[in-house]
Each structure stands twice: as C-alpha cells, then as structure tokens.
Amino acid sequence: MSREQLRKAAAKLEDAREHTDDAETDEQLAEYADRLRKMADAEDGPDHGGLARITHNVRELEGDLEASEIEQIVAHVNAYRETVEGV
Structure with missing residues (x-):
C-alpha cells in the first residue's frame, strides 16, 4: 500500500504537465513521474536519498x-518516506 503513495505522486506530476506551457518544465515533470513509477515498481524500494532528490x-x-x-x-512522497527505514 505504501508504494501507492509514489504512484499517486507520479499521477500528480502527470496532471501538472497539463498546466504548463514550458517544454523544459514538461520534460522535467515527465522524467520525475517516470522515476517515481519505476521506484514504486522496483523490487527493492527507493531509499531516502533518491526520494529527497525528487x-x-x-x-x-x-x-x-x-x-x-x-x-x-x-x-x-513524504508519506511513503515515513515507511522507509533509515534517516
């Protein structure tokens, strides 16, 4: 269930793409959404560092x-981070 938070964040990033006219921003949003989806689907979940960067x-x-x-x-993202051990 907790990785669902990463999927929700990715969906919000995709939604935000609809509200920008800037090509560079659109590309960044798509990249961050893709990273979060990959993190959510990875066998080993993301660490705090990767999430903090995003x-x-x-x-x-x-x-x-x-x-x-x-x-x-x-x-x-922070809701998911609360479930990750470490820092």
Whole structure:
C-alpha cells in the first residue's frame, strides 16, 4: 500500500504537465513521474536519498507550478518516506 503513495505522486506530476506551457518544465515533470513509477515498481524500494532528490527537484519548480500542486506531490512522497527505514 505504501508504494501507492509514489504512484499517486507520479499521477500528480502527470496532471501538472497539463498546466504548463514550458517544454523544459514538461520534460522535467515527465522524467520525475517516470522515476517515481519505476521506484514504486522496483523490487527493492527507493531509499531516502533518491526520494529527497525528487522532492528537492519538484520544489525547484516553484515558479512553474502552483504551490498546492508541489505540496501535494511532496506530501505523497513524504508519506511513503515515513515507511522507509533509515534517516
């Protein structure tokens, strides 16, 4: 169930692509969504470092996405991170 949070974050990234006219931002969103789907489907789940990189990168899109979109994406990733052992 917890990996479902990563799939939800990927879906939110795909939804955000519909609200951007910038080709570079669109490409970044698609890349992050793809990474999250791969993490969700991998036999060994992602570690904190990989998840932190994605949330950092998503937050850097602040001027290109609505703050509420960013927070929803980050919230899903963080919900999954709470289930990962470590840091």
